[in-house]
Amino acid sequence: MTGLVLRLAAPLQSWGEHSVFSNRDTLRFPTRSGLIGLLAAAQGVRRGQPLHDFDGLRFTVRIDRPGVRMVDFHTIGGGRERGVPTAEGKQRSQETATMVTRRQYLADAVFTVAVEGTAHRISELAEALRRPHWHPYLGRRSCPPDQPLLLRDNVDDPVADLHQRVPLPRRLREGENLSVEFVTEGLADQAEAVTELADVPESFNRFDRRYRTRTVSIAAHPIPRRLCLAGSEFWESLAKYVKEGK
Template identity: 50%
Template sequence: MSGLLLRLAGPMQSWGEHSAFGERDTLPHPSRSGLVGMFAAAQGVGRDEPLDRYDALRLTVRVDSPGLRMSDFQTVGGGLPRERTVPTAEGKRRPENATTIVTRKAFLADAVFTVAVTGPGTEDIGAALVSPHWQTYLGRRSFVPDPLLLLRRGVADPVEELRTGVPLPRVRVPEGAESVPVDLVVEGGADGDDPRTGGDAGRSRTTLNDVPRSFASLRRLYASREVRVDSVRVPVALVSRGWRDYQDRLFAYVKEHR
């Protein structure tokens, strides 16, 4: 099925699945809620609007570089008079010795992912990403994506392009190897097996609570989905020799398929 190809890269990105105020987690790969939020922002879909238009989309994530998981240690309300600190749920103020709130926010540093998006409506999503209504970001508003967010749209088989076409950053290549392994995060369990992935299909499976049903501020709702990680082999010719070579290959790939 036709669709589009995205490249998610930047100094920092975060893809929370069960975050609370004090502890903001991140998955090791882009979440469905984060990607749907990106599409909705680009298309100008308000937080109170229904999201069922995205239900039929299928997302396949290639982990080009997992990055480094890090955590920000932040405080809220420290050093302020009690009457100016963060209020409690009851509208009161915290005791004098508990006015500072500690938060920890996890993120991925220098990670790179390529995402194949297939299904109805991808042409409209691609057009919106070229000229977004609201700014797109990598999980948090301050995490701005690198250039070449949208690699291609109108791709006949985006999943096959992950295996055979889109350049890879530099990775270790054994001497004489003709292919290298990469991870694909695929939606669906055994019933969603895709023969094109090949390799060690279903190496790990998990259930994520990241299917958005509502982004409304006071009633955010999420459903669950099953994903698996497949280890597949891609041609060594896709591997770049360094950062500059990787940039050159990406721009050449995009230019070639305009």
């Protein structure tokens, strides 16, 4: 097994798990379905195509900056079969019918993700991320990622890199130690929280989306002080980490 390391950062991200049409939620960390969607877009996998090639991947998420949850609303529709009621209790015509949807986002969040898989599969994904067929996005098409997205590929132990090598955008006070939350698949030892998510995609077909459940563990782990940097020091350290992997 080998892996790659991704950095997911953007003004807005959204990682829905049980969204319905008029109310789109977001979890506080990337979902498996969202991460597979990002990789599938880069590879040019069309909706409705089999997703078996992604089953063997394992994801570990480090929550570098949780961001701020925000709710936006969109007025959509017009020409829908079901009309929208007016203040007078009547129905708008199909040509003018609209609906309001509420959509949740994470603003200014940052995550570092370790993706583990076979060497051949990781090489395929790394090549796709360097030359994406469709532009990757962070949960929704309106949320393109900042660069760099792919930090390293063919990493022997990408999870260890999250713990010991990838810099974290945080300035510590004198004497302060930092613990960062990690989201891992399965039931982890000393997990502080364990939950089940319906985010394992079986089909991204527009009219037949199907998901399985998985167990996820969340636990805080200490991060070496040397990894916690801010400003130009952080970007220089991140560039050094990327360059050393080439």
